[in-house]
Amino acid sequence: MSSYFSSLYVHVPFCMKKCRYCSFYSVKWSEEVEQVFIKSILREIKLCSELPHLFETVYVGGGTPSSMRPKTLEMLLKSLVTNFRFASGLEFSIEINPATVNLEKMNIMRDFGVNRISIGVQSFKDEELSLLGRMHSSKAAIDTIGLVIRSGFENISIDLMYAIPFQTVESWMNSLKMATSLKISHVSIYELTLEENTLLFKDLYSGKVSLPPEKDIVQMYLSGTEFLESKGLIKYEISNFAKKGFECRHNNNYWQRKPYLGIGPSAHSFNGKERFHNPSDLLKYSAILKYNSLMHIIDYRVDAKESLKEKVFLGLRTTDGVVLDSECLLNFFRVFEEENLVKIVGKRVFLTDKGMMISNELFVEALLHIENCPVCKQE
Ligand code: SF4
Known part of the structure; x- marks a missing residue:
């Protein structure tokens, strides 16, 4: 770490x-x-x-x-x-x-x-x-x-x-x-x-x-x-x-995806490379600490693709939106701009109020796109 x-x-x-x-x-x-x-x-x-x-x-x-x-x-x-x-x-x-x-x-x-x-x-x-x-x-x-x-x-x-x-x-x-x-x-x-x-x-x-x-x-x-x-x-x-x-x-x-540490049963953490969590059960958690040791259970490693996915769905939650370097991803969002669900200014993408109402659906579509697109993966 x-x-x-x-x-x-x-x-x-x-x-x-x-x-x-x-x-x-x-x-x-x-x-x-x-x-x-x-x-x-x-x-x-x-x-x-x-x-x-x-x-x-x-x-x-x-x-x-x-x-x-x-x-x-x-x-x-x-x-x-x-x-x-x-x-x-x-x-x-x-x-x-x-x-x-x-x-x-x-x-x-x-x-x-x-x-x-x-x-x-x-x-x-x-x-x-x-x-x-x-x-x-x-x-x-x-x-x-x-x-x-x-x-x-x-x-x-x-x-x-x-x-x-x-x-x-x-x-x-x-x-x-x-x-x-x-x-x-x-x-x-x-x-x-x-x-x-x-x-x-x-x-x-x-x-x-x-x-x-x-x-x-x-x-x-x-x-x-x-x-x-x-x-x-x-x-x-x-x-x-x-x-x-x-x-x-x-x-x-x-x-903003800054590293954070979670302590206590079931608390989640992110060290910039991995997302992990403590045992979710109080008794398991305390049994491990009796031996003065930590048990961090890895959820997933944050590679370049995961990193882009997180940047998109976390950034889009905020009114500051997210700055995207990927032309392909910007083009993907342009379709939603026509439906007044997102706004694009330069390379920055924001959700509109209407987009925020259906943010989960938009996130799923964006994540599927990143997962399957050979161009976004490389950018
Ligand atoms: S039961 Fe759940 S919602 Fe209710 S106070 Fe506890 S954590 Fe909060």
Whole structure:
């Protein structure tokens, strides 16, 4: 591993309760699980501190990092700041969920240099929250945002979800209006996508719930984008909107394909040449660390073709787009320009709002083209 890691992702693998739509790796919180996790990750931090790194960004995600008890949270943050080296102007984010934080935890985060808080709100409508199986109410979310502001944080992001069963364009817009009435600097909006192994997928399959019509989902994204931009939260990526200067640098590093290190069970990493991950199971992960060793499972090696594919689908997610040297690939995108799905300026390709709505379909087509085209492979 020769490249310097410039970002660190820390995966906290437990939650107080499983949400009905969640297909991420997470286990139910218990004191015992928390103990196993902290013992193991403290070892992993020590081992990884030997790897070449200078972190510009740190992101503690999950799972629900804020479900850790104050003492454990303090141990984790202390270990991060004492073992790793950080560049000046570090962006240090942590994810929290409403109803899992208090003033003591917020003070610990602030005291250890956390300067960006990302809150999993999802909706400001109680019926939608209970359908999603979230633990908190709309009021708890508003109270948590107030607590975060009172604790001295200015860089605050919230996640909101659209295409929730029975959601209307009106209730979606009400959630956005509530969000922008609070002092936040960043909003991430995600379309609910249901994986087969989730409870909500089963409800959908058995006809207990139904998704909003497709035309409403399109409307939610387009009206949501317009509304957020009218409030000074400018889109800089398909799902992300920020006030000027509050764009998430950690995610920008992912999209620019800078090397990042992931620690914690199931965390993914990229060293510039390979993508790899830790064992996904907490017990397997901790069993390996008991012997003070790391286990990086290789996903794939990033050769020239993979590199071009990643550059295209990561770059096109952002409003900066992607600069392409391949004439062949530029010609491939010109067809979509006629349908107003992409814009091409010189060698730079961007998705339009319409293109962003169907970005996954466009990515699949572009990746297939790169895979099969003898010319693109050589460029
Ligand atoms: S809080 Fe997040 S990670 Fe945990 S179950 Fe819910 S969606 Fe999944």
